[in-house]
Amino acid sequence: MGWRWDFTYEILPQMAIATLNTILAAGVGYAIALIVGLFFLLAQRTPSKIFNWVNREIVEFIRSTPLLIQLFFVYFVLPQFGITLSAWVCGMITIGLHFGTYMSEVYRGALEGVSKTQWEACRALNFSTIYTYRRIVLPQAFPIAIPGMGNYLVGIFKDTPLLSTIGVAELFHAATAVGGYNYRYLEPYTLVGIIFLTLSIPAAMWVRKLERDVNIAQGKIKK
Amino acid sequence: MPGFYKSKGITLTYFEFLNEHGITLLLGTVTTMKVLVCSMILYVIISMIFGLMRLSKNPVIQGIATVYIEFFRGTSLLVQLFWAYYVLPFFGISLEAFTAGVVALGLNFGAYGAEIVRAGILAVPKGQWEAAHSLNFTPAKKIKRIIIPQIFPIILPPAANLTVELLKATALVALVTVVDLTFEAKQINSITWLSAQCFGTALLIYYIMARFALVPFLRWLEVLAARKVGKEKI
Numbered sequence: 001m002g003w004r005w006d007f008t009y010e011i012l013p014q015m016a017i018a019t020l021n022t023i024l025a026a027g028v029g030y031a032i033a034l035i036v037g038l039f040f041l042l043a044q045r046t047p048s049k050i051f052n053w054v055n056r057e058i059v060e061f062i063r064s065t066p067l068l069i070q071l072f073f074v075y076f077v078l079p080q081f082g083i084t085l086s087a088w089v090c091g092m093i094t095i096g097l098h099f100g101t102y103m104s105e106v107y108r109g110a111l112e113g114v115s116k117t118q119w120e121a122c123r124a125l126n127f128s129t130i131y132t133y134r135r136i137v138l139p140q141a142f143p144i145a146i147p148g149m150g151n152y153l154v155g156i157f158k159d160t161p162l163l164s165t166i167g168v169a170e171l172f173h174a175a176t177a178v179g180g181y182n183y184r185y186l187e188p189y190t191l192v193g194i195i196f197l198t199l200s201i202p203a204a205m206w207v208r209k210l211e212r213d214v215n216i217a218q219g220k221i222k223k
Numbered sequence: 224m225p226g227f228y229k230s231k232g233i234t235l236t237y238f239e240f241l242n243e244h245g246i247t248l249l250l251g252t253v254t255t256m257k258v259l260v261c262s263m264i265l266y267v268i269i270s271m272i273f274g275l276m277r278l279s280k281n282p283v284i285q286g287i288a289t290v291y292i293e294f295f296r297g298t299s300l301l302v303q304l305f306w307a308y309y310v311l312p313f314f315g316i317s318l319e320a321f322t323a324g325v326v327a328l329g330l331n332f333g334a335y336g337a338e339i340v341r342a343g344i345l346a347v348p349k350g351q352w353e354a355a356h357s358l359n360f361t362p363a364k365k366i367k368r369i370i371i372p373q374i375f376p377i378i379l380p381p382a383a384n385l386t387v388e389l390l391k392a393t394a395l396v397a398l399v400t401v402v403d404l405t406f407e408a409k410q411i412n413s414i415t416w417l418s419a420q421c422f423g424t425a426l427l428i429y430y431i432m433a434r435f436a437l438v439p440f441l442r443w444l445e446v447l448a449a450r451k452v453g454k455e456k457i
Contacts, residue, residue: 064387064433065426066394069405073426076418161301165398172301185309193306196298204297 008187011178015191018174023199025091025170026157032096033156034149037103044108059101067098068162075166091163099156106148110141143214150207154200161192171195240420244411248421251407252428258324258393258403263386265329270336277341288337295334301395303327308399324396332389336382343378344370375448383441387433394429404428 043055062070075090085093114137122132164173175188235243276288295303308323318326347370355365397405408425412418 060434061426061430064391064438065429066391066405068394068397069408069422069425069429072409072412073418073422076412077422080419158299161299162395164301172299172305176305179309185305186313189302189306189310193298193302196302197294200297201293 004184004187007182007184008191011188011191014174014178015171015188015195018169018171019195019199021169021174022157022160022171025088025095025160025163025168026153028092029095029099029156029160030153032092033099033103033152036096036100037107040100040104041107041111044104059104062098062101063105067094067159068165070094070098071162071166087163087167090166091168095156095159095163099152102152102155103149106145106152107141109148110145111137113144114140143218146214147207147211150203150210154203154207157200157203158196235417235420237420240417241424244415244421245424247407247411248404248424248428251402251404252432254401254403255393255405256432258321258328258396258401259390261325262328262332262389262393265325266332266336266389269329269333270340273333273337274340274344277337278344292334292337295331296338300327300331300392301398303331304395304399320396320400324393324399324401328389328392328396332385332392335385339378339381339385340374342381343374346377347373372448372452376445376452379441379445379448383438383445386441387437390429390433390437 040055040059044052044059046052071091071094074085074094075087078085078090118136118140119132122136127136160170161172163170164176167173171192175192179185179188273288273291276284277292279285279288304324304327307318307327308320311318311323351369351373352365355369360369393403394405397403397409400406404425408421411421415421
């Protein structure tokens with residue numbers, strides 16, 4: 001059983017459309033994760049110690065359990081409480097929550113990466129907290145967060161195949177369907193691998209370049 | 224028999240559920256642990272080898288390592304798993320589900336681990352190499368006695384994160400029919416339709432494994448490694 005080019009060409013259009021779905025899923029999931037991460041971050045920085053602790057535990061829990069089971073949990077359990085969502089929505093919610101916890105850690109690390117003296121200087125100058133964040137802290141924290149944020153974009157993209165387990169029609173789902181229909185898995189799965197490589201390697205390289213540019217701009221390394 | 228209990232009008236309390244299906248879930252947990260331990264050993268070995276290869280001065284060896292790392296980091300673990308289980312038989316290599324799962328996990332995480340090892344070796348100060356060189360140590364002794372003990376405190380924290388990721392990733396082997404915790408949870412769900420109970424319990428078991436077994440063990444290793452080079456950890 002060798003590689004069959006005619007079969008490859010036959011399934012290529014289907015796979016291309018499914019690739020668009022994968023990219024869409026990764027993009028939407030990422031957008032949700034960015035926002036959810038912000039909420040987790042804010043919830044960890046409230047004056048109430050107990051609230052912060054509970055929040056940290058929730059983040060820990062989501063971070064140390066598999067995304068796959070979380071997907072099943074959201075997809076199968078919500079209907080028991082009368083909330084029936086489509087597979088797409090469930091997948092996006094779960095990916096957003098799961099990676100939101102990671103994003104909150106990225107944000108937290110970036111904020112802690114801004115030196116304490118900056119805060120003290122702002123207090124000495126009698127800047128308001130909002131002004132301090134907006135003009136002093138965030139512009140310095142953002143470059144630190146960029147590499148982490150970029151890595152999780154690639155990470156989410158590579159985790160989208162999990163969505164196929166609850167029936168989201170993305171790339172991997174299409175490959176399984178095509179493979180099952182024709183009883184040939186060699187070409188579909190190999191194509192999926194190639195498509196992932198051609199998309200994620202440039203993305204990873206771009207993130208690395210961004211990281212380098214940021215370091216150069218901050219004067220950490222020289223050109 | 225969908226909704227077995229519901230169709231009979233029986234409502235189970237959580238304890239009755241555990242009484243009925245707890246053993247099955249525990250058996251699945253044992254398989255998950257087996258997968259974890261096997262793939263952990265494999266990925267540590269692979270990352271050591273490829274981490275060193277990546278730093279080789281020979282362009283062929285370095286090229287092989289780079290291609291390997293980029294390939295396995297660039298594609299999704301699920302795709303690699305399915306490839307190992309469903310496509311390799313086309314080439315005459317039939318792996319058992321368990322073996323395919325462990326091999327795919329080991330190769331995937333080995334690629335990430337190799338980068339950690341590489342960064343760890345590069346992070347050892349140059350003066351250490353030079354000092355060992357000027358004391359006329361042989362290359363083998365230099366690596367074994369000077370460099371490696373200093374690498375561990377550097378690479379263990381990121382390696383610990385990676386290992387927790389590995390525990391989470393073992394859930395995927397259920398999709399290539401390895402009967403692990405995830406597989407059992409799915410199975411029980413399809414029989415009883417008690418989704419909240421079975422997936423909730425599975426989530427809890429994963430959490431307990433990660434938080435109260437794996438992470439303390441890895442922290443202990445970190446302390447051990449730090450003590451060895453005379454640094455008090457935290």
